[in-house]
Amino acid sequence: MSNPSLLILPGDGIGQEVMAQVRRIVEWYGDKRGLKFDVEEDLVGGAAYDAHGTPLHDDTMAKAQEADAVLLGAVGGPAYDDLDFSVKPERGLLRLRKEMDLFANLRPAQCFDALADFSSLKRDIVSGLDIMIVRELTSGSYFGEPRGIFEENGQRVGINTQRYTEAEIDRVARSAFELARRRNNRVVSMEKANVMESGILWREVVEAVHKADYADVELSHMYADNGAMQLVRAPKQFDVILTDNLFGDILSDCAAMLTGSLGMLPSASLGAPMENGRPKALYEPVHGSAPDIAGQGKANPCACILSFAMALRYSFDQGDEATRLETAVQQVLADGVRTGDLMQADDAQPVSTAQMGDAILAAL
Amino acid sequence: MSNPSLLILPGDGIGQEVMAQVRRIVEWYGDKRGLKFDVEEDLVGGAAYDAHGTPLHDDTMAKAQEADAVLLGAVGGPAYDDLDFSVKPERGLLRLRKEMDLFANLRPAQCFDALADFSSLKRDIVSGLDIMIVRELTSGSYFGEPRGIFEENGQRVGINTQRYTEAEIDRVARSAFELARRRNNRVVSMEKANVMESGILWREVVEAVHKADYADVELSHMYADNGAMQLVRAPKQFDVILTDNLFGDILSDCAAMLTGSLGMLPSASLGAPMENGRPKALYEPVHGSAPDIAGQGKANPCACILSFAMALRYSFDQGDEATRLETAVQQVLADGVRTGDLMQADDAQPVSTAQMGDAILAAL
Numbered sequence: 269m270s271n272p273s274l275l276i277l278p279g280d281g282i283g284q285e286v287m288a289q290v291r292r293i294v295e296w297y298g299d300k301r302g303l304k305f306d307v308e309e310d311l312v313g314g315a316a317y318d319a320h321g322t323p324l325h326d327d328t329m330a331k332a333q334e335a336d337a338v339l340l341g342a343v344g345g346p347a348y349d350d351l352d353f354s355v356k357p358e359r360g361l362l363r364l365r366k367e368m369d370l371f372a373n374l375r376p377a378q379c380f381d382a383l384a385d386f387s388s389l390k391r392d393i394v395s396g397l398d399i400m401i402v403r404e405l406t407s408g409s410y411f412g413e414p415r416g417i418f419e420e421n422g423q424r425v426g427i428n429t430q431r432y433t434e435a436e437i438d439r440v441a442r443s444a445f446e447l448a449r450r451r452n453n454r455v456v457s458m459e460k461a462n463v464m465e466s467g468i469l470w471r472e473v474v475e476a477v478h479k480a481d482y483a484d485v486e487l488s489h490m491y492a493d494n495g496a497m498q499l500v501r502a503p504k505q506f507d508v509i510l511t512d513n514l515f516g517d518i519l520s521d522c523a524a525m526l527t528g529s530l531g532m533l534p535s536a537s538l539g540a541p542m543e544n545g546r547p548k549a550l551y552e553p554v555h556g557s558a559p560d561i562a563g564q565g566k567a568n569p570c571a572c573i574l575s576f577a578m579a580l581r582y583s584f585d586q587g588d589e590a591t592r593l594e595t596a597v598q599q600v601l602a603d604g605v606r607t608g609d610l611m612q613a614d615d616a617q618p619v620s621t622a623q624m625g626d627a628i629l630a631a632l
Numbered sequence: 633m634s635n636p637s638l639l640i641l642p643g644d645g646i647g648q649e650v651m652a653q654v655r656r657i658v659e660w661y662g663d664k665r666g667l668k669f670d671v672e673e674d675l676v677g678g679a680a681y682d683a684h685g686t687p688l689h690d691d692t693m694a695k696a697q698e699a700d701a702v703l704l705g706a707v708g709g710p711a712y713d714d715l716d717f718s719v720k721p722e723r724g725l726l727r728l729r730k731e732m733d734l735f736a737n738l739r740p741a742q743c744f745d746a747l748a749d750f751s752s753l754k755r756d757i758v759s760g761l762d763i764m765i766v767r768e769l770t771s772g773s774y775f776g777e778p779r780g781i782f783e784e785n786g787q788r789v790g791i792n793t794q795r796y797t798e799a800e801i802d803r804v805a806r807s808a809f810e811l812a813r814r815r816n817n818r819v820v821s822m823e824k825a826n827v828m829e830s831g832i833l834w835r836e837v838v839e840a841v842h843k844a845d846y847a848d849v850e851l852s853h854m855y856a857d858n859g860a861m862q863l864v865r866a867p868k869q870f871d872v873i874l875t876d877n878l879f880g881d882i883l884s885d886c887a888a889m890l891t892g893s894l895g896m897l898p899s900a901s902l903g904a905p906m907e908n909g910r911p912k913a914l915y916e917p918v919h920g921s922a923p924d925i926a927g928q929g930k931a932n933p934c935a936c937i938l939s940f941a942m943a944l945r946y947s948f949d950q951g952d953e954a955t956r957l958e959t960a961v962q963q964v965l966a967d968g969v970r971t972g973d974l975m976q977a978d979d980a981q982p983v984s985t986a987q988m989g990d991a992i993l994a995a996l
């Protein structure tokens with residue numbers, strides 16, 4: 269039997285730098301734990317646009333469809349800001365999500381104890397925070413038709429369509445309930461059912477799935493505006509949050525920021541099972557390409573490394589190995605190793621991206 | 633010349649209780665400052681539904697169109713949760729916004745010094761916070777057509793439409809720039825132009841208005857997800873935030889929560905000038921009807937009272953009198969007068985809604 273395959277797409281800016289450290293970790297697992305991967309690498313985002321005039325080449329798309337897991341760094345940067353909408357770096361990412369049908373975006377917001385003082389929130393409000401946001405990722409306002417800028421009565425009008433089918437809501441709700449069962453068994457679903465019919469359908473379908481198959485999980489509903497408030501007021505009340513693509517974008521970034529360490533947060537985007545039983549899957553850090561520090565060896569590779577840990581858990585059924593890697597990262601933090609983003613102004617010298625990689629490898 | 637008219641719509645839950653205190657303040661201005669108002673009162677929300685089977689009677693709508701300013705308490709409550717979407721209490725509020733064409737929702741998020749410890753954020757991050765969110769209020773995903781739950785290929789699909797015309801963006805952008813000029817002269821506009829065409833048009837029109845008429849104001853753009861992050865990370869970077877209806881709903885609630893005192897936050901919703909030069913206007917507290925404490929005399933009337941202060945400023949050109957009222961509220965807080973929502977667990981006895989009203993009247 270051949271090794272499981274990994275497609276690595278470093279992308280733009282610090283994506284390149286953090287992915288270099290992930291490659292070392294992947295090799296370590298092959299050498300030391302007998303977990304060998306067939307690794308391929310390709311371009312995405314601005315890097316792909318520079319090479320091919322498109323943020324995602326069809327060949328790359330095909331490779332992603334075949335891979336057992338895709339690891340992505342980050343896309344975008346100021347050099348691409350003035351590109352046409354249809355070829356922006358982000359389109360590469362959105363095409364991957366859509367064509368691989370990665371409907372469930374898992375975004376943990378975890379506050380690492382060694383970093384709790386980093387949050388703008390008071391320590392007691394965030395320390396120990398461990399929530400999981402499940403964001404629908406392949407439908408809603410990001411993809412609904414009609415969309416575009418149209419001429420109407422002599423003026424332009426910008427249109428996007430929020431659209432969810434029962435089936436789309438059903439499957440992502442199941443992902444959230446399954447995750448809750450492995451965690452603290454609670455799901456809060458967020459929408460705006462008070463003002464939007466798409467939110468009414470969302471709530472109804474989530475209720476139906478719950479009643480039919482997950483009555484053992486505690487379910488409640490919250491309007492998304494109140495959800496944003498509650499995330500700031502008392503985030504530890506949550507276990508799993510289930511929400512749609514657009515609300516999920518905002519709420520998960522809000523939740524990420526609570527932890528005070530954006531450079532630490534991974535994500536997984538999962539689709540339906542492939543023939544080999546593994547879900548289609550793409551893993552990426554929550555942070556972006558950080559053009560301000562790109563190319564300087566300052567980036568924090570932890571989020572991307574922890575994204576690989578999620579791959580071990582969700583794609584390769586190696587929960588123990590995932591925990592090993594997560595523990596190594598926590599260990600390194602507890603030892604006081606810090607990239608620049610993890611330092612208060614008056615701290616000692618930060619380590620480089622590669623030095624953080626060294627430390628994690630040493631702790632493994 | 634007749635007195636300016638005020639239409640008071642207490643609505644549901646604590647809306648009734650807080651409005652009782654506003655009425656006393658209104659009378660005080662008539663008696664002591666010669667600012668006499670012709671006050672009328674009517675039903676909205678669940679209260680209107682109970683009386684008329686609709687959350688907003690046509691007669692009330694007509695009165696609102698005539699009034700120089702409308703003051704609203706809050707709408708909704710669990711008794712109405714199972715109502716049909718089309719008659720929910722919220723629909724009364726949305727109808728007022730839409731038919732009065734109140735396109736600019738002004739939501740200040742101000743951290744009162746005496747209450748800074750209330751925030752879940754660290755004191756230095758929020759103390760002195762004073763930002764103004766300008767939310768477009770009559771268009772976007774709340775109102776766009778088509779909308780509804782439709783049958784499609786044997787399953788239901790929930791649809792809402794995000795829709796903005798150039799003219800709609802233009803006018804609310806002007807409101808934001810005008811406000812910025814009276815404040816710290818900076819506007820950050822938030823959308824998702826990286827993934828939504830409606831966001832692209834939004835950004836273009838805001839740029840155009842800026843270039844044509846407000847080049848003296850500092851303008852920048854931010855994706856709404858990053859906006860949510862920045863609000864939590866370093867909210868004092870903002871002066872005026874300009875955003876659409878749906879993003880504004882979430883972001884303004886997030887901003888409100890930063891201050892730690894939802895019971896203190898007012899809002900104004902403004903439309904085009906009427907014949908007498910005053911804008912169509914509705915003022916309401918940011919908080920809701922708070923069914924959990926309704927009818928117990930515990931509610932904090934400050935947000936509703938400060939909404940009346942906004943009415944003095946934006947509808948009646950009485951900026952000095954508005955400041956007088958705001959100063960009285962600050963004074964009372966500094967003196968340690970607290971309703972229950974403004975207390976840490978170990979504090980002394982809270983005052984009642986009416987006692988808070990007494991204290992503010994005494995400070996005036």
Ligand SMILES: CC(C)[C@H](C(=O)O)[C@@H](O)C(=O)O
Nearest residue numbers: 358361362517824826827857
């Ligand atoms: C880069 C952008 C298209 C993307 C999104 O909006 O989904 C990002 O913000 C995210 O959350 O993954």
Ligand SMILES: CC(C)[C@H](C(=O)O)[C@@H](O)C(=O)O
Nearest residue numbers: 460462463493722725726881
């Ligand atoms: C009550 C509800 C319809 C309303 C909204 O979503 O606009 C509220 O949340 C607000 O922000 O004023």
